[in-house]
Amino acid sequence: MVTLGIDSTAKSASAAVVRGGVLLSEHFLNVGLTHSVTLLKLCEQAVESAGLTFGDLDCVAVNAGPGSFTGVRIGVALAKGLAFARDLPCVPVRTTACIARPIQAPGGVVAAAMDARCGQVYTALFETVDGESRRLTPDEAIPIEALGEKLKAYPYAIVAGDGAALVVETLADAHDRLILAPESVRHQRAGATALIGERDFAEKAVSAEALVPFYIRPPQAQRMLQKKPKTIS
Numbered sequence: 001m002v003t004l005g006i007d008s009t010a011k012s013a014s015a016a017v018v019r020g021g022v023l024l025s026e027h028f029l030n031v032g033l034t035h036s037v038t039l040l041k042l043c044e045q046a047v048e049s050a051g052l053t054f055g056d057l058d059c060v061a062v063n064a065g066p067g068s069f070t071g072v073r074i075g076v077a078l079a080k081g082l083a084f085a086r087d088l089p090c091v092p093v094r095t096t097a098c099i100a101r102p103i104q105a106p107g108g109v110v111a112a113a114m115d116a117r118c119g120q121v122y123t124a125l126f127e128t129v130d131g132e133s134r135r136l137t138p139d140e141a142i143p144i145e146a147l148g149e150k151l152k153a154y155p156y157a158i159v160a161g162d163g164a165a166l167v168v169e170t171l172a173d174a175h176d177r178l179i180l181a182p183e184s185v186r187h188q189r190a191g192a193t194a195l196i197g198e199r200d201f202a203e204k205a206v207s208a209e210a211l212v213p214f215y216i217r218p219p220q221a222q223r224m225l226q227k228k229p230k231t232i233s
Helices: 035-049 069-086 095-100 145-149 164-170 192-201 220-227
Strands: 004-006 013-019 022-031 061-065 092-093 109-115 119-131 130-134 140-143 157-160 179-182
Touching: 004 069, 004 095, 004 140, 004 192, 013 035, 013 192, 022 035, 022 192, 035 069, 035 140, 035 220, 061 140, 061 192, 069 109, 092 095, 092 192, 095 157, 095 192, 095 220, 109 145, 109 164, 119 145, 119 192, 140 145, 164 179
Parallel strands: 004 061, 061 092, 109 157, 157 179
Antiparallel strands: 004 013, 013 022, 109 119, 119 130, 119 140
């Protein structure tokens, strides 16, 4: 099976190609350029670098959330478009699982942390079992201090994701067992997305039409509208 992985859920963006559990190519950008401009090009480069064409793909895996609302929508829309054009199945991948996958934390936990603004993070906890990442908690949006309270139950935690540095800095005085993941593995990357998608294909593959983003909370514009006082005309 040949799987194209796509991520655009935060500031970084990436695309990768996996075949039979082997990462063939990966292209990654973390320079703040607009995903709608760069993401398709990254996919083209990843496929070409693997010595393949889009016609060789068997599946498209995409980080479908949580994350930036705009970024998630762009990634899912591109995955749907590529899959529709070739009648390919898609696998939605949780961004937190993608973040945790490359990190080993024997005896502790990996805390995936994405900046959700307003002092909150999108987060989930993972443990390492036989060298593999296994989920401990569901994805949720919580205050950074609440995450700190959860992490006190574990011997130590490696924190990764675009909100990791903020978490470690915020909790520095209250928690002395936090480790900031190295920059090389701190950000979600499409290679992990593709590998997870290939692994979970039989259980989670859906049609391009059925592929939808995963949101923990409504977009900010919708939340603001809900808070706006109702007027009587």
